[in-house]
Amino acid sequence: MTPGLEAAYAEPHRRYHTRRHIEHCLEMLDAVPDLTDRERRLLTWAIWWHDAVYDPRASDNEALSAELACRELPALGAAPDETEEVARLIRLTAGHSVDAGDRLGAILVSIDLAVLGAAPADYDAYARAVREEYAHLPDAAWRAGRSAVLQRFLEAPVIYPDPRIRAAREAAARANLARELSSLR
Incomplete structure:
Protein backbone atom coordinates (compact mmCIF):
# COMPACT_ATOMS: atom_id res chain seq x y z
CA MET A 1 0.00 0.00 0.00
CA THR A 2 1.22 3.48 -0.79
CA PRO A 3 1.32 6.23 1.87
CA GLY A 4 -1.44 8.01 -0.05
CA LEU A 5 -3.72 4.98 0.15
CA GLU A 6 -2.97 4.54 3.84
CA ALA A 7 -3.99 8.15 4.46
CA ALA A 8 -7.09 7.87 2.27
CA TYR A 9 -8.47 4.84 4.08
CA ALA A 10 -7.84 6.54 7.43
CA GLU A 11 -9.84 9.68 6.57
CA PRO A 12 -11.99 10.64 9.56
CA HIS A 13 -15.32 10.65 7.67
CA ARG A 14 -14.96 6.97 6.77
CA ARG A 15 -16.74 4.40 8.90
CA TYR A 16 -17.24 1.45 6.55
CA HIS A 17 -15.05 2.36 3.55
CA THR A 18 -11.86 1.95 5.57
CA ARG A 19 -8.77 -0.19 5.39
CA ARG A 20 -10.74 -2.95 7.15
CA HIS A 21 -13.08 -3.14 4.13
CA ILE A 22 -10.04 -3.47 1.87
CA GLU A 23 -8.52 -6.16 4.08
CA HIS A 24 -11.78 -8.12 4.04
CA CYS A 25 -11.91 -7.86 0.24
CA LEU A 26 -8.32 -9.11 0.00
CA GLU A 27 -9.13 -12.04 2.31
CA MET A 28 -11.99 -12.98 0.00
CA LEU A 29 -9.72 -12.68 -3.03
CA ASP A 30 -7.27 -15.08 -1.37
CA ALA A 31 -10.04 -17.70 -1.38
CA VAL A 32 -10.79 -17.35 -5.11
CA PRO A 33 -9.42 -20.41 -6.94
CA ASP A 34 -8.05 -20.70 -10.45
CA LEU A 35 -6.68 -17.20 -10.97
CA THR A 36 -3.49 -16.61 -12.88
CA ASP A 37 -0.80 -14.55 -11.19
CA ARG A 38 -1.66 -11.66 -13.51
CA GLU A 39 -5.39 -11.86 -12.73
CA ARG A 40 -4.70 -11.96 -9.00
CA ARG A 41 -2.36 -8.96 -9.28
CA LEU A 42 -4.95 -6.96 -11.26
CA LEU A 43 -7.70 -7.76 -8.78
CA THR A 44 -5.44 -6.95 -5.83
CA TRP A 45 -4.66 -3.54 -7.29
CA ALA A 46 -8.33 -2.94 -8.11
CA ILE A 47 -9.30 -3.79 -4.53
CA TRP A 48 -6.68 -1.47 -3.06
CA TRP A 49 -7.69 1.48 -5.24
CA HIS A 50 -11.46 0.98 -5.70
CA ASP A 51 -12.44 3.16 -2.71
CA ALA A 52 -9.31 5.31 -2.58
CA VAL A 53 -11.43 8.40 -3.22
CA TYR A 54 -14.54 8.37 -1.05
CA ASP A 55 -16.66 11.44 -0.50
CA PRO A 56 -20.27 10.58 0.42
CA ARG A 57 -21.38 13.91 -1.07
CA ALA A 58 -19.89 13.14 -4.49
CA SER A 59 -21.03 10.90 -7.34
CA ASP A 60 -17.68 10.44 -9.09
CA ASN A 61 -15.70 8.56 -6.43
CA GLU A 62 -15.07 5.49 -8.57
CA ALA A 63 -13.97 7.54 -11.58
CA LEU A 64 -11.58 9.53 -9.40
CA SER A 65 -10.31 6.34 -7.74
CA ALA A 66 -9.65 4.87 -11.20
CA GLU A 67 -7.76 8.02 -12.21
CA LEU A 68 -5.67 7.83 -9.04
CA ALA A 69 -4.82 4.20 -9.78
CA CYS A 70 -3.74 5.20 -13.29
CA ARG A 71 -1.38 7.80 -11.83
CA GLU A 72 0.08 5.59 -9.09
CA LEU A 73 0.27 2.06 -10.51
CA PRO A 74 3.05 2.68 -13.06
CA ALA A 75 5.42 3.47 -10.17
CA LEU A 76 4.60 0.01 -8.78
CA GLY A 77 5.56 -1.66 -12.04
CA ALA A 78 2.16 -1.89 -13.72
CA ALA A 79 2.25 -2.01 -17.49
CA PRO A 80 -0.08 0.37 -19.38
CA ASP A 81 -2.54 -2.42 -20.24
CA GLU A 82 -2.61 -3.51 -16.59
CA THR A 83 -3.25 0.03 -15.42
CA GLU A 84 -6.14 0.41 -17.85
CA GLU A 85 -7.66 -2.92 -16.80
CA VAL A 86 -7.47 -1.96 -13.12
CA ALA A 87 -9.13 1.37 -13.89
CA ARG A 88 -11.89 -0.45 -15.82
CA LEU A 89 -12.47 -2.82 -12.91
CA ILE A 90 -12.63 0.06 -10.42
CA ARG A 91 -15.20 1.87 -12.56
CA LEU A 92 -17.43 -1.24 -12.43
CA THR A 93 -17.88 -0.72 -8.69
CA ALA A 94 -19.88 2.45 -9.38
CA GLY A 95 -22.96 0.55 -10.51
CA HIS A 96 -21.96 -3.00 -9.60
CA SER A 97 -23.05 -4.14 -13.07
CA VAL A 98 -20.94 -6.53 -15.10
CA ASP A 99 -21.25 -7.76 -18.68
CA ALA A 100 -21.68 -11.47 -19.23
CA GLY A 101 -18.32 -13.17 -19.52
CA ASP A 102 -16.43 -10.54 -17.53
CA ARG A 103 -14.94 -12.94 -15.00
CA LEU A 104 -12.62 -10.46 -13.27
CA GLY A 105 -15.36 -7.84 -13.11
CA ALA A 106 -17.75 -10.39 -11.62
CA ILE A 107 -15.23 -11.36 -8.97
CA LEU A 108 -14.41 -7.77 -8.01
CA VAL A 109 -18.03 -6.60 -7.85
CA SER A 110 -19.06 -9.68 -5.87
CA ILE A 111 -16.22 -9.24 -3.40
CA ASP A 112 -17.03 -5.55 -2.98
Whole structure:
Protein backbone atom coordinates (compact mmCIF):
# COMPACT_ATOMS: atom_id res chain seq x y z
CA MET A 1 0.00 0.00 0.00
CA THR A 2 1.22 3.48 -0.79
CA PRO A 3 1.32 6.23 1.87
CA GLY A 4 -1.44 8.01 -0.05
CA LEU A 5 -3.72 4.98 0.15
CA GLU A 6 -2.97 4.54 3.84
CA ALA A 7 -3.99 8.15 4.46
CA ALA A 8 -7.09 7.87 2.27
CA TYR A 9 -8.47 4.84 4.08
CA ALA A 10 -7.84 6.54 7.43
CA GLU A 11 -9.84 9.68 6.57
CA PRO A 12 -11.99 10.64 9.56
CA HIS A 13 -15.32 10.65 7.67
CA ARG A 14 -14.96 6.97 6.77
CA ARG A 15 -16.74 4.40 8.90
CA TYR A 16 -17.24 1.45 6.55
CA HIS A 17 -15.05 2.36 3.55
CA THR A 18 -11.86 1.95 5.57
CA ARG A 19 -8.77 -0.19 5.39
CA ARG A 20 -10.74 -2.95 7.15
CA HIS A 21 -13.08 -3.14 4.13
CA ILE A 22 -10.04 -3.47 1.87
CA GLU A 23 -8.52 -6.16 4.08
CA HIS A 24 -11.78 -8.12 4.04
CA CYS A 25 -11.91 -7.86 0.24
CA LEU A 26 -8.32 -9.11 0.00
CA GLU A 27 -9.13 -12.04 2.31
CA MET A 28 -11.99 -12.98 0.00
CA LEU A 29 -9.72 -12.68 -3.03
CA ASP A 30 -7.27 -15.08 -1.37
CA ALA A 31 -10.04 -17.70 -1.38
CA VAL A 32 -10.79 -17.35 -5.11
CA PRO A 33 -9.42 -20.41 -6.94
CA ASP A 34 -8.05 -20.70 -10.45
CA LEU A 35 -6.68 -17.20 -10.97
CA THR A 36 -3.49 -16.61 -12.88
CA ASP A 37 -0.80 -14.55 -11.19
CA ARG A 38 -1.66 -11.66 -13.51
CA GLU A 39 -5.39 -11.86 -12.73
CA ARG A 40 -4.70 -11.96 -9.00
CA ARG A 41 -2.36 -8.96 -9.28
CA LEU A 42 -4.95 -6.96 -11.26
CA LEU A 43 -7.70 -7.76 -8.78
CA THR A 44 -5.44 -6.95 -5.83
CA TRP A 45 -4.66 -3.54 -7.29
CA ALA A 46 -8.33 -2.94 -8.11
CA ILE A 47 -9.30 -3.79 -4.53
CA TRP A 48 -6.68 -1.47 -3.06
CA TRP A 49 -7.69 1.48 -5.24
CA HIS A 50 -11.46 0.98 -5.70
CA ASP A 51 -12.44 3.16 -2.71
CA ALA A 52 -9.31 5.31 -2.58
CA VAL A 53 -11.43 8.40 -3.22
CA TYR A 54 -14.54 8.37 -1.05
CA ASP A 55 -16.66 11.44 -0.50
CA PRO A 56 -20.27 10.58 0.42
CA ARG A 57 -21.38 13.91 -1.07
CA ALA A 58 -19.89 13.14 -4.49
CA SER A 59 -21.03 10.90 -7.34
CA ASP A 60 -17.68 10.44 -9.09
CA ASN A 61 -15.70 8.56 -6.43
CA GLU A 62 -15.07 5.49 -8.57
CA ALA A 63 -13.97 7.54 -11.58
CA LEU A 64 -11.58 9.53 -9.40
CA SER A 65 -10.31 6.34 -7.74
CA ALA A 66 -9.65 4.87 -11.20
CA GLU A 67 -7.76 8.02 -12.21
CA LEU A 68 -5.67 7.83 -9.04
CA ALA A 69 -4.82 4.20 -9.78
CA CYS A 70 -3.74 5.20 -13.29
CA ARG A 71 -1.38 7.80 -11.83
CA GLU A 72 0.08 5.59 -9.09
CA LEU A 73 0.27 2.06 -10.51
CA PRO A 74 3.05 2.68 -13.06
CA ALA A 75 5.42 3.47 -10.17
CA LEU A 76 4.60 0.01 -8.78
CA GLY A 77 5.56 -1.66 -12.04
CA ALA A 78 2.16 -1.89 -13.72
CA ALA A 79 2.25 -2.01 -17.49
CA PRO A 80 -0.08 0.37 -19.38
CA ASP A 81 -2.54 -2.42 -20.24
CA GLU A 82 -2.61 -3.51 -16.59
CA THR A 83 -3.25 0.03 -15.42
CA GLU A 84 -6.14 0.41 -17.85
CA GLU A 85 -7.66 -2.92 -16.80
CA VAL A 86 -7.47 -1.96 -13.12
CA ALA A 87 -9.13 1.37 -13.89
CA ARG A 88 -11.89 -0.45 -15.82
CA LEU A 89 -12.47 -2.82 -12.91
CA ILE A 90 -12.63 0.06 -10.42
CA ARG A 91 -15.20 1.87 -12.56
CA LEU A 92 -17.43 -1.24 -12.43
CA THR A 93 -17.88 -0.72 -8.69
CA ALA A 94 -19.88 2.45 -9.38
CA GLY A 95 -22.96 0.55 -10.51
CA HIS A 96 -21.96 -3.00 -9.60
CA SER A 97 -23.05 -4.14 -13.07
CA VAL A 98 -20.94 -6.53 -15.10
CA ASP A 99 -21.25 -7.76 -18.68
CA ALA A 100 -21.68 -11.47 -19.23
CA GLY A 101 -18.32 -13.17 -19.52
CA ASP A 102 -16.43 -10.54 -17.53
CA ARG A 103 -14.94 -12.94 -15.00
CA LEU A 104 -12.62 -10.46 -13.27
CA GLY A 105 -15.36 -7.84 -13.11
CA ALA A 106 -17.75 -10.39 -11.62
CA ILE A 107 -15.23 -11.36 -8.97
CA LEU A 108 -14.41 -7.77 -8.01
CA VAL A 109 -18.03 -6.60 -7.85
CA SER A 110 -19.06 -9.68 -5.87
CA ILE A 111 -16.22 -9.24 -3.40
CA ASP A 112 -17.03 -5.55 -2.98
CA LEU A 113 -20.66 -6.43 -2.19
CA ALA A 114 -19.83 -9.39 0.07
CA VAL A 115 -20.98 -7.56 3.20
CA LEU A 116 -24.55 -7.59 1.92
CA GLY A 117 -24.59 -11.34 2.51
CA ALA A 118 -22.91 -11.22 5.92
CA ALA A 119 -24.41 -12.50 9.14
CA PRO A 120 -27.25 -10.20 10.27
CA ALA A 121 -25.23 -8.58 13.08
CA ASP A 122 -22.33 -7.83 10.72
CA TYR A 123 -24.70 -6.49 8.08
CA ASP A 124 -26.37 -4.26 10.66
CA ALA A 125 -22.96 -2.90 11.73
CA TYR A 126 -22.20 -2.16 8.07
CA ALA A 127 -25.55 -0.39 7.60
CA ARG A 128 -24.95 1.76 10.71
CA ALA A 129 -21.44 2.64 9.49
CA VAL A 130 -22.72 3.71 6.08
CA ARG A 131 -25.39 5.84 7.75
CA GLU A 132 -22.62 7.53 9.77
CA GLU A 133 -20.76 8.24 6.52
CA TYR A 134 -23.92 9.94 5.28
CA ALA A 135 -24.55 11.84 8.51
CA HIS A 136 -24.84 15.05 6.48
CA LEU A 137 -28.20 13.85 5.15
CA PRO A 138 -31.37 14.41 7.16
CA ASP A 139 -33.22 11.22 8.06
CA ALA A 140 -35.95 11.63 5.43
CA ALA A 141 -33.43 12.06 2.61
CA TRP A 142 -31.32 9.18 3.93
CA ARG A 143 -34.32 6.85 4.13
CA ALA A 144 -35.46 7.72 0.61
CA GLY A 145 -32.03 7.39 -0.96
CA ARG A 146 -31.03 4.26 0.92
CA SER A 147 -34.40 2.64 0.21
CA ALA A 148 -33.93 3.26 -3.51
CA VAL A 149 -30.47 1.66 -3.44
CA LEU A 150 -31.69 -1.37 -1.52
CA GLN A 151 -34.70 -1.75 -3.82
CA ARG A 152 -32.43 -1.72 -6.91
CA PHE A 153 -30.36 -4.55 -5.43
CA LEU A 154 -33.48 -6.54 -4.56
CA GLU A 155 -34.93 -6.09 -8.06
CA ALA A 156 -31.73 -7.23 -9.77
CA PRO A 157 -31.82 -10.77 -11.15
CA VAL A 158 -28.63 -11.45 -9.18
CA ILE A 159 -26.70 -9.41 -6.65
CA TYR A 160 -23.45 -11.34 -7.04
CA PRO A 161 -22.32 -11.83 -10.64
CA ASP A 162 -19.68 -14.37 -9.57
CA PRO A 163 -21.42 -17.76 -9.35
CA ARG A 164 -19.33 -19.04 -6.44
CA ILE A 165 -19.97 -15.98 -4.28
CA ARG A 166 -23.62 -15.94 -5.38
CA ALA A 167 -24.10 -19.51 -4.16
CA ALA A 168 -22.59 -18.64 -0.79
CA ARG A 169 -24.20 -15.22 -0.16
CA GLU A 170 -27.16 -14.36 -2.40
CA ALA A 171 -29.93 -15.66 -0.12
CA ALA A 172 -28.47 -13.99 2.98
CA ALA A 173 -27.96 -10.73 1.06
CA ARG A 174 -31.58 -10.65 -0.08
CA ALA A 175 -32.77 -11.33 3.47
CA ASN A 176 -30.54 -8.56 4.89
CA LEU A 177 -31.58 -6.06 2.24
CA ALA A 178 -35.27 -6.79 2.72
CA ARG A 179 -34.91 -6.49 6.48
CA GLU A 180 -33.15 -3.13 6.25
CA LEU A 181 -35.61 -1.86 3.65
CA SER A 182 -38.47 -2.77 5.98
CA SER A 183 -36.81 -0.88 8.83
CA LEU A 184 -36.50 2.25 6.67
CA ARG A 185 -40.22 2.37 5.87
